[in-house]
Amino acid sequence: MATDFDACVIGTGQSGPAVAARLTGQSLKTAIIERKLFGTCVNVGCIPIKTLVASARAAYMGRRAADFGVVIDGAIGIDMKRVKARKDEVVRQ
Numbered sequence: 627m628a629t630d631f632d633a634c635v636i637g638t639g640q641s642g643p644a645v646a647a648r649l650t651g652q653s654l655k656t657a658i659i660e661r662k663l664f665g666t667c668v669n670v671g672c673i674p675i676k677t678l679v680a681s682a683r684a685a686y687m688g689r690r691a692a693d694f695g696v697v698i699d700g701a702i703g704i705d706m707k708r709v710k711a712r713k714d715e716v717v718r719q
């Protein structure tokens with residue numbers, strides 16, 4: 627493993643990977659140090675939260691379907707395992 631670098635980026639949040647790409651684009655040998663996950667937003671922040679909110683909104687709209695003249699036979703239920711599986715799949719992508 628290389629031990630000499632021209633630059634070092636600490637953290638792979640919103641800007642870390644972009645900064646690293648800029649540096650390598652200038653032919654600078656760049657190290658990235660990440661202590662845990664590749665960024666909050668994608669793994670535990672914006673992206674997973676928005677997928678959960680999208681599922682909640684689908685349930686909300688389903689329960690309000692009659693207000694829009696849409697007939698749904700049966701109750702609107704929430705399968706949290708599937709909600710989580712969808713969230714995990716979006717995060718994985």
Ligand SMILES: Cc1cc2nc3c(=O)[nH]c(=O)nc-3n(C[C@H](O)[C@H](O)[C@H](O)COP(=O)(O)OP(=O)(O)OC[C@H]3O[C@@H](n4cnc5c(N)ncnc54)[C@H](O)[C@@H]3O)c2cc1C
Pocket residue numbers: 636637638639640641642659660661662663664665666667668670671672673675
């Ligand atoms: C639940 C939640 C929901 C959110 N929803 C939204 C939203 O809908 N819209 C929005 O705009 N923002 C949202 N945010 C905020 C958004 O996630 C952050 O603003 C964004 O991630 C900040 O980016 P960053 O690069 O500053 O830090 P981060 O994404 O946190 O990245 C920092 C990285 O550096 C690493 N690191 C830190 N210190 C060290 C070290 N000493 N050594 C090695 N690695 C280190 C960390 O492990 C991390 O991977 C949300 C945040 C949370 C928690």
